[in-house]
Amino acid sequence: xxxxxxxxxxxxxxxxxxxxxxxxxxxxxxxxxxxxxxxxxxxxxxxxxxxxxxxxxxxxxxxxxxxxxxxxxxxxxxxxxxxxxxxxxxxxxxxxxxxxxxxxxxxxxxxxxxxxxxxxxxxxxxxxxxxxxxxxxxxxxxxxxxxxxxxxxxxxxxxxxxxxxxxxxxxxxxxxxxxxxxxxxxxxxxxxxxxxxxxxxxxxxxxxxxxxxxxxxxxxxxxxxxxxxxxxxxxxxxxxxxxxxxxxxxxxxxxxxxxxxxxxxxxxxxxxxxxxxxxxxxxxxxxxxxxxxxxxxxxxxxxxxxxxxxxxxxxxxxxxxxxxxxxxxxxxxxxxxxxxxxxxxxxxxxxxxxxxxxxxxxxxxxxxxxxxxxxxxxxxxxxxxxxxxxxxxxxxxxxxxxxxxxxxxxxxxxxxxxxxxxxxxxxxxxxxxxxxxxxxxxxxxxxxxxxxxx
Numbered sequence: 001x002x003x004x005x006x007x008x009x010x011x012x013x014x015x016x017x018x019x020x021x022x023x024x025x026x027x028x029x030x031x032x033x034x035x036x037x038x039x040x041x042x043x044x045x046x047x048x049x050x051x052x053x054x055x056x057x058x059x060x061x062x063x064x065x066x067x068x069x070x071x072x073x074x075x076x077x078x079x080x081x082x083x084x085x086x087x088x089x090x091x092x093x094x095x096x097x098x099x100x101x102x103x104x105x106x107x108x109x110x111x112x113x114x115x116x117x118x119x120x121x122x123x124x125x126x127x128x129x130x131x132x133x134x135x136x137x138x139x140x141x142x143x144x145x146x147x148x149x150x151x152x153x154x155x156x157x158x159x160x161x162x163x164x165x166x167x168x169x170x171x172x173x174x175x176x177x178x179x180x181x182x183x184x185x186x187x188x189x190x191x192x193x194x195x196x197x198x199x200x201x202x203x204x205x206x207x208x209x210x211x212x213x214x215x216x217x218x219x220x221x222x223x224x225x226x227x228x229x230x231x232x233x234x235x236x237x238x239x240x241x242x243x244x245x246x247x248x249x250x251x252x253x254x255x256x257x258x259x260x261x262x263x264x265x266x267x268x269x270x271x272x273x274x275x276x277x278x279x280x281x282x283x284x285x286x287x288x289x290x291x292x293x294x295x296x297x298x299x300x301x302x303x304x305x306x307x308x309x310x311x312x313x314x315x316x317x318x319x320x321x322x323x324x325x326x327x328x329x330x331x332x333x334x335x336x337x338x339x340x341x342x343x344x345x346x347x348x349x350x351x352x353x354x355x356x357x358x359x360x361x362x363x364x365x366x367x368x369x370x371x372x373x374x375x376x377x378x379x380x381x382x383x384x385x386x387x388x389x390x391x392x393x394x395x396x397x398x399x400x401x402x403x404x405x406x407x408x409x410x411x412x413x414x415x416x417x418x419x420x421x422x423x424x425x426x427x428x429x430x431x432x433x434x435x436x437x438x439x440x441x442x443x444x445x446x447x448x449x450x451x452x453x454x
Contacts, residue, residue: 017065017089018059018060018065018089018090019059019064019065019068019073019075020068020069020073020090021073021074021075021088021089021090021091021095021096022072022073022074022099023091023092023095023099025074025098025099025102025106028072028074029128031072032072032126033126033127035072035126036126036154036155037070037071037072037126037154038070038071038072038123038124038125038126038131038147038150038151038154038155039071039072039074039107039123039124039125039126039128040068040071040072040073040074040121040122040123040147040150041074041076041103041107041121041122041123041124042054042059042073042074042075042076042119042120042121043076043077043100043103043116043117043118043119043120043121043122044075044076044077044087044088044118044119045077045078045079045118045119045188045190046077046079046081046087046190047190047191047192048118048188048189048190048191048220048221048222049221049222049257049259050119050136050137050188050221050257051118051119051137051188053137054119054137054138055087055088057140058138058139058140058143059088061140061143061144063140063144063163063165063166064140064143064144064147067144067147067148067151067160067163068147070147070151070158070160071123071147071150071151074099074102074103075088075091075096075099076096076099076100076101076102076103076104077093077096077097077100077118078097078100079093079097080093080097081093103122104116107122107124107130107177108122108177115187116187117135117136117178117186117187118187118188119136119137119138120133120134120135120136120177120178121133121134121138121143121146122177123146123147123150125153125154126154129175130175130176130177131149131150131153131154131174131175132146132149132150132153132172132173132174132175133172133173133176133177133178134146134169134171134172134173135171135173135177135178136171136219136255137257138169138171139167139169141163141165141166141167142166142167142168142169144162144163144165144166145162145163145166145167145168145169145385146169146172148160148161148162148163148166149162149168149385153418165321167320167351168384168385170285170287170440170441171440172385172421173420173443174418174419174420174421175420176420186215186216186218186219186255187216187219188216188219188220188221189216189217189219189220189222189225191222194217194220194222194224194225195224197213197216197217198217198224198225198228200213201213201214214248214251215251215255217229218251218252218255218256218260219255219256219257220257221257221259226259226260226263229252229260229263230262230263232248233245233248233249233263233266234266242272242274242275245275246274246275246278249264249267249275249278249279249282250278250282250436250437252264252282252286253278253281253282253283253284253285253286253438253439253440254285254439254440256282256286257286258286258287258288258290260286261283261286261288261290261291264279264282264283264286265279265283265291265294267279268280268283268294268295268298269298273304273306273307276302276304276307277304277306277307277310277434277436278436280295280307280310280311280314281310281314281434281436281438283295283314283318284310284313284314284317284318284438285438285439285440285441286440287317287318288318289318289319289321289322291318292315292318292319292322292325295311295314295315295318296315296325296328298311299311299312299315299328305338305340305341306340306433306434308341309338309340309341309343309344309432309433309434310344310432310434312328312329312332312341312344312345312348313344313345313347313348313432314348315328315329315348316329316345316347316348316349316351316352317348317351317383320351320352326349326352326355326357326358327357329345329348329349329352329358330345330349330357330358330361332344332345333345333346333349333361333364333365334361339370339372339373340372340432340433342370342373342376343370343372343373343375343376343431343432343433344376344432344433346361346362346365346373346376346377346380347376347377347379347380347383347428347431347432348380349361349362349365349377349380350362350377350379350380350381350382350383350384350386351380351383351384352384353380353381353384353386353388353389354386354388359389362377362380362381362389363392365377366378366392366393366396367396367399371402371404371405372431374396374400374402374405375404375405375408375409375427375431376431376432378393378396378408378409378412379408379412379424379427379428379431381393381412381416382411382412382415382416382421382424383421383424383428383441385415385416386416387416387417387418389416390413390416390417393409393412393413393416394413396409397409397410397413407427408427408431411423411424411427412424421441421442422442422443424442425437425438425441425442425443428442
């Protein structure tokens with residue numbers, strides 16, 4: 001029977017139509033300990049599209065549901081949906097309201113006065129140790145990856161296989177959660193609050209209050225918020241103030257949902273090279289697959305070699321499931337003249353490591369005569385959490401002669417063994433020749449303290 005279970009896909013083993021949400025926090029903890037299961041905590045809010053997509057689409061994914069048979073599942077939301085909950089099946093609104101309080105107090109260790117980022121997902125082992133967490137929206141394939149990774153991290157012998165389409169999320173936090181007091185913990189606005197916030201901004205606000213309000217608008221998937229930001233960025237007065245424009249674009253890269261991509265797209269053809277670079281990096285972090293075609297269309301016409309290098313990286317990272325995009329990145333990785341372009345391509349290919357052609361090029365990169373390319377190939381595997389390729393990195397490390405590259409390989413191996421990726425931010429910036437921060441990948445500040453203040 002054990003062999004049969006290993007051979008069958010998860011969706012064939014379970015026929016549950018929905019995630020089975022627990023109703024009693026203490027009982028859930030006791031069951032997690034008794035059955036040595038991962039505690040899966042989800043936070044959700046009403047009146048915001050990203051949260052709505054999680055509740056409607058992601059939690060109904062068949063692979064996600066199948067994986068949650070191996071976890072103890074808690075959903076926390078302080079909103080009312082009418083007695084027997086219409087948003088989360090099998091529980092009442094009183095259940096998820098109480099669960100939100102328990103997750104807040106016992107998992108996140110924050111007070112009722114603290115704002116919580118939602119959606120947010122936290123995974124802990126039976127002892128209560130946080131294994132990983134992801135703030136903000138994630139896709140079904142990303143939640144699949146989180147569930148499978150947490151289960152196998154807590155119990156390496158579990159009869160669980162990583163789903164084929166699973167992908168590590170951008171905002172992944174290893175062994176911890178987003179700090180409630182951090183300026184990266186931006187709570188999106190509800191639909192009811194968007195209009196009043198915009199009105200308050202237009203009527204004049206103190207610099208610090210306006211900065212916080214702008215960030216919350218940038219984090220909110222709402223048509224009115226997007227239109228307001230679009231007009232703001234199109235204002236000639238802002239565009240004449242380059243530092244202000246840079247700060248806005250960086251903040252969008254850090255906190256904005258995919259619906260803000262068209263606003264950033266206009267800057268791909270902007271006359272200033274630095275602004276084009278900033279826009280590419282912001283789009284790379286946001287990860288809207290629909291934007292890959294537009295970036296590719298300007299990539300061939302881009303006059304700056306540095307911007308082209310960042311564009312090919314963005315094409316590869318955003319287009320992780322796009323065969324045509326992958327082919328373009330593989331071609332760039334073979335470039336014999338432009339070391340920075342090829343290194344950025346190799347870095348992006350780390351997310352494509354399961355593809356045969358991409359892996360062939362990564363292997364070439366790991367043993368290339370260029371130290372930069374060797375490092376980039378390894379760093380990309382860390383970004384893609386390609387733990388199945390760790391032996392290749394170890395082999396490359398054994399023959400590596402350059403001390404800095406040796407340190408890079410060691411750091412990559414640590415990530416592939418399950419460690420945090422935040423320590424790779426500086427070396428990745430150096431190897432790929434881009435000092436622009438990427439908080440969605442490596443953590444760090446959103447630029448909240450630098451958001452426009454007038």
